[in-house]
Amino acid sequence: MKCLFRVLLSIAIVAVLYLQTQAQTTTFEVRVANHAVGTLEAHRKVSGSAKSITIKTRVQTFLARVNTDIFNEYNNNVLTLAKSSRVAGKNGEDKETTTRRNGNDYTIVLNGEKSVIDNTEIDHCVADLYFTEPKQLSRIFSEALGRFLTIRSLGGGQYELVLPEGKKNIYKYMNGVLVEVEVNHTFGKAVLVRNS
Numbered sequence: 001m002k003c004l005f006r007v008l009l010s011i012a013i014v015a016v017l018y019l020q021t022q023a024q025t026t027t028f029e030v031r032v033a034n035h036a037v038g039t040l041e042a043h044r045k046v047s048g049s050a051k052s053i054t055i056k057t058r059v060q061t062f063l064a065r066v067n068t069d070i071f072n073e074y075n076n077n078v079l080t081l082a083k084s085s086r087v088a089g090k091n092g093e094d095k096e097t098t099t100r101r102n103g104n105d106y107t108i109v110l111n112g113e114k115s116v117i118d119n120t121e122i123d124h125c126v127a128d129l130y131f132t133e134p135k136q137l138s139r140i141f142s143e144a145l146g147r148f149l150t151i152r153s154l155g156g157g158q159y160e161l162v163l164p165e166g167k168k169n170i171y172k173y174m175n176g177v178l179v180e181v182e183v184n185h186t187f188g189k190a191v192l193v194r195n196s
Helices: 002-020 126-130
Strands: 021-032 035-047 050-060 065-075 078-087 095-102 105-110 113-117 139-142 147-155 158-162 168-174 177-185 188-194
Touching: 035 126, 050 126, 065 126, 126 139, 126 158, 126 177
Parallel strands: none
Antiparallel strands: 021 035, 021 188, 035 050, 050 065, 065 078, 078 095, 095 105, 105 113, 139 147, 147 158, 158 168, 168 177, 177 188
């Protein structure tokens, strides 16, 4: 009986530790004109009421090399810190954005310029789209732009994210899992296809 109790106790401890810290990594292949040009790796870690998301994108074409990194921290499902950097190696194209929660406000520093979003809680960011289908959302916070963007359902598990310059990215989900993203950039359209 003591042996059975010890086994059950051990299983319970392992289960509790597993539930307290869960990590998930997803990778996407970046394609331009149906040619692989890079990768995107999305990593989410949940530990109790804390959550972090890291997105690393590496793209290399004959025209440019672009590295983009996003790091978000949440506490009780509210964003406390977001850092985004885009390094293209060309003058004027690099971008760095930091969003930090201060009480009920957020301070945003975009390439050295400071702004504030008053009296709000940010609970959904673009990085979250890689892990959660945005059902019932009409806006989402862009870590890179330091502002809210409109998102709307197109039906059939597809969602349109409207960018400030009028371009639109399409996120496609199958059974609640992101499988593809159509990204409209200055250079044209890129497609991110889920690998794992």
